[in-house]
Amino acid sequence: MHNLTQNRELADLLFPDIQKTPEYYEVLYPKRQLPEGAKVTRFAPSPTGYVHMGSLYASLVSERLAHQSNGVFFLRVEDTDKKREVEGGVSNIIRALSRFGISFDEGVTDVDDEKGSYGPYKQSERMEIYKTFAKRLVEKGLAYPCFCSEEDLDKIRAQQEEKKETPGYYGEYAVHRNSTLEQVREELSRGKPFVLRVKAPDNPDSRFVFKDLIKGDVEMPENFQDIVLLKSDGLPTYHFAHVVDDHLMRTTHVTRGDEWLPSAPLHVQLFEMLEWEKPYFAHISPIMKMEGSSKRKLSKRKDPEADVSFYHEQGFPGISVIEYLVNLINSNFEDWRRENPESPNTSFKIELERMSVSGAMFDIVKLTDMSKDIVAGMTAEEVYNMSLEWAEEYDSELWALLSRDEKYAKRIFSIDRGGEKPRKDIAKWLDVKPNIFYFFDELFTRDAAEGYNFPDTIPADEVNRLIREYAKVYNHSDSKDMWFDRVKEFCEVMGYSKDVKTFKKNPGAYKGHVGDVTGIIRVAVTNRRNTPDLYEIMQVMGENMVMERFDKAINR
């Protein structure tokens, strides 16, 4: 057993270079002056550059919590594992999040830049801080060096497995826990590397209860493992860094994936050992994916849609993804949206208590539907600008066509848009090309070369006859009503009923109905059976293009 002076000696022995004190940092990073109820949250990724859907989800929760309470949302980079570091990773993460409208009030802003007065915000630059608090823990007899090698640890584990005991470094298995100062000195003099471990209370049966803002009251065993605080390279583990950083950065609400729930007792224990006020914890359930008949966490390795850049590539507007996620956070968002169709989604207040405690299945069909609604609400101008921007990066051919004649492109996007019931055909910018290709001869030609999509129910001869005759009566300067009147008249001449009802009443009397005829014209002009308003399409195309399409169809 160490007494107080021995602890102090040990602390100096382990951290001879640490001169600052915890008190120094308490003054350096004072409690934030914020309005009542303001929340301080953070996003704390490893600098891998990869942003998982689950991370976006969690960061969205954190961001909203902070910003809807006039609080602070900051970015901290958890780069204590060099193996995870990827060149340019930080910038990638920041860029990926900004595409979804998520920005930070303080923290890391780029590879070598940051803002805010609670930094540094990169853990690798906070070594002195961690060591200062580690030293204090040693002084208090709450942490100690452990010289076990990997092999030693393996041996312990093997022993425990054999006896069917809980594996880990604790109690009587914690061989270095009660080393004397002399023993430590000797190991050190032999140049042996060490890790710093917490001296956990040795009572495996004691229970720990805490209130999670999402999961509710959770009861678990108290932590009794002597978890590593400082690795042998001197860098802190997540556990220690989290506690030190979130205290010093004055985080009020720790929002993170629920894979952290099992280590929450450890974290709370550390807060208590350091005599710090505990933050609130909110453990977020993972986003799942259906595989066969069972669900599992969306996987970075297996699922392309787990990577948020997937949505950028597909051309989902960032706001669509965000609204989908907001709805996953609080499902009453949909009701709110219906009542507030014009409000920005940031006006919707999220509530942690309303979050689901179990993992939600990621539903790309629903995302697509929501996105269609959002795009349908955009102006032609917006659709043009956003699809152009997308095309610039992902589809140079489309980009060239859209920028070649801006006015023409915007007229295309104006069809069936802006009215009471806007067309819902575009969910993502990837959908644009297949929806508008027929307005461009080069794309249309390529498409028609694959074959025309005339219905099989009408013989080719009849198709040709209809197009040839229709081309003769087509008058490009007709108003919409006149155009349709003329179509109906044409139908009667050709032996088709001028409306569907008449045909249905007496199918034997006609070759078909007006829908069949317009269907043929539609395919001739667009090579699609489903399109927006045919009249509008032909008006936008212009007379020449329309007539050429008729020719081309007849001579196919």
Place this chain on the structure above:
RNA sequence: GGCCCAUUGGUCAAGUGGUCAAGACAUCGCCCUCUCACGGCGGUAACAGGGGUUCGAAUCCCCUAUGGGUCACCA
């Protein structure tokens, strides 16, 4: 395996002891319509199972099953 968390229609979910168990997406049917879409109307479809507690249970308790998470000098 230990420890946690969970389980309402195909999916997201409302629901906190008394509801004909909302709504949305998907699906199906009908209507509207030049097609498709949009829109409108309607349909199919759920409290994992078993025990309790209670006048009464999706809601509370226990057990079972299933799913998920976690048990590193990774985060």
